[in-house]
Amino acid sequence: MADYLLTESQGPWAGPGADRFAEDAVALRAAGHRVVLFLVENGVVAALPSGPSALHTLLERGGEVWVDGFSLAHRALTADQLLDGARLVEMAEVAERLLEPQVRGVWH
Amino acid sequence: MADQTERTDREDGPGRRLLVIERAYRGALETQFADVLYLARELNRQLGGVDVLLRGLAVTFAAADTRPAPSVRVGHDTLDTLPSPRDSVRSLLEHGAGVYVDAADLAHFEAGPGWLQPGVRRAGGPDAPGPDWSAYRDVFFV
Amino acid sequence: MAQRIPDADVLLALMGAPHTSDMLTSAVRLAQALLERGATVHLWTCGHATGIAKAALGATKPRNLENWAHGYPSTLALAERLLDAFPEQLTWYSCRFCTEERGSVPLADRIKLRPPFKFAEHVAAARTTLFLGVI
Numbered sequence: 001m002a003d004y005l006l007t008e009s010q011g012p013w014a015g016p017g018a019d020r021f022a023e024d025a026v027a028l029r030a031a032g033h034r035v036v037l038f039l040v041e042n043g044v045v046a047a048l049p050s051g052p053s054a055l056h057t058l059l060e061r062g063g064e065v066w067v068d069g070f071s072l073a074h075r076a077l078t079a080d081q082l083l084d085g086a087r088l089v090e091m092a093e094v095a096e097r098l099l100e101p102q103v104r105g106v107w108h
Numbered sequence: 109m110a111d112q113t114e115r116t117d118r119e120d121g122p123g124r125r126l127l128v129i130e131r132a133y134r135g136a137l138e139t140q141f142a143d144v145l146y147l148a149r150e151l152n153r154q155l156g157g158v159d160v161l162l163r164g165l166a167v168t169f170a171a172a173d174t175r176p177a178p179s180v181r182v183g184h185d186t187l188d189t190l191p192s193p194r195d196s197v198r199s200l201l202e203h204g205a206g207v208y209v210d211a212a213d214l215a216h217f218e219a220g221p222g223w224l225q226p227g228v229r230r231a232g233g234p235d236a237p238g239p240d241w242s243a244y245r246d247v248f249f250v
Numbered sequence: 251m252a253q254r255i256p257d258a259d260v261l262l263a264l265m266g267a268p269h270t271s272d273m274l275t276s277a278v279r280l281a282q283a284l285l286e287r288g289a290t291v292h293l294w295t296c297g298h299a300t301g302i303a304k305a306a307l308g309a310t311k312p313r314n315l316e317n318w319a320h321g322y323p324s325t326l327a328l329a330e331r332l333l334d335a336f337p338e339q340l341t342w343y344s345c346r347f348c349t350e351e352r353g354s355v356p357l358a359d360r361i362k363l364r365p366p367f368k369f370a371e372h373v374a375a376a377r378t379t380l381f382l383g384v385i
Binding site: 139 | 315320
């Protein structure tokens with residue numbers, strides 16, 4: 001079992017790529033890997049209720065969804081607008097996770 | 109080649125321009141003050157008036173949110189001059205620009221009454237049609 | 251003599267062009283957070299990202315017409331702030347091909363030019379590599 005830190009930076013308004021990446025996260029989780037999907041920049045919009053259904057699936061299957069507080073604030077959005085289960089984080093926590101020896105990072 | 113008189117008429121003639129912004133939040137660190145809304149303010153000044161239509165994620169530029177733009181720690185310093193789009197929209201309105209937001213896109217982000225800045229107009233639906241392109245001298249996607 | 255690439259905890263390969271997304275903002279925030287935790291970080295720029303640290307940028311951006319007296323740091327100045335603060339932990343490399351192709355020469359003195367065919371050595375020297383943006 002591997003440990004993944006997947007970063008979505010583009011978000012659903014940039015095209016279908018964000019949905020596909022969220023589906024990649026679900027597939028990794030379904031294969032038994034530990035998955036954190038970190039939403040940053042315009043990617044934070046994916047954590048609104050209108051975002052890709054794959055995020056709900058990921059959370060239901062035990063994956064984690066992290067949302068960058070800095071990016072959220074810069075886009076005039078607030079934590080209470082996020083889907084249930086998404087967690088607000090700062091970059092410090094992301095850095096610490098990335099430095100864990102077993103973690104593999106992918107940035108989209 | 110067009111003569112000087114013709115070019116002058118073209119540049120100074122009547123009619124507003126419509127600016128459509130749909131690609132939002134690009135290059136905060138490198139752009140700082142010089143974002144797309146800075147361009148819009150300058151076009152408003154130079155061209156004698158513009159209207160701005162915000163689409164997609166750019167509709168959040170028109171939020172009433174008064175939180176300051178976040179700052180970034182860089183080395184031993186803090187950079188506190190990132191773009192502040194809400195302030196820029198307020199400035200556009202103060203300078204006479206019309207600001208519209210796409211109502212369908214706004215629905216993804218609007219969190220209750222008062223979310224939108226006063227003076228910003230909703231565009232979309234039978235009661236609030238969007239800006240009529242044919243009424244504008246030019247339409248620019250910026 | 252062959253150059254040995256020092257080991258790094260994280261290699262951030264900046265492939266995307268500045269001004270087209272918040273990639274650089276995220277890269278700087280992540281690098282800062284990693285460095286503050288004692289990590290060693292390599293930054294590698296390709297494509298138009300090589301222009302982030304070109305010498306011609308100088309220390310400040312052009313004047314803001316609406317706030318004439320205020321100075322705004324250039325991306326070069328921000329790169330140098332990072333390098334000044336973490337001289338032992340941060341190394342900044344730039345792809346020679348992209349630097350020349352995209353007109354980013356000359357770069358600031360502290361940016362190390364590297365041939366693109368040596369990129370694999372940088373990946374091998376880092377425990378984790380992230381590609382940010384597309385070239």
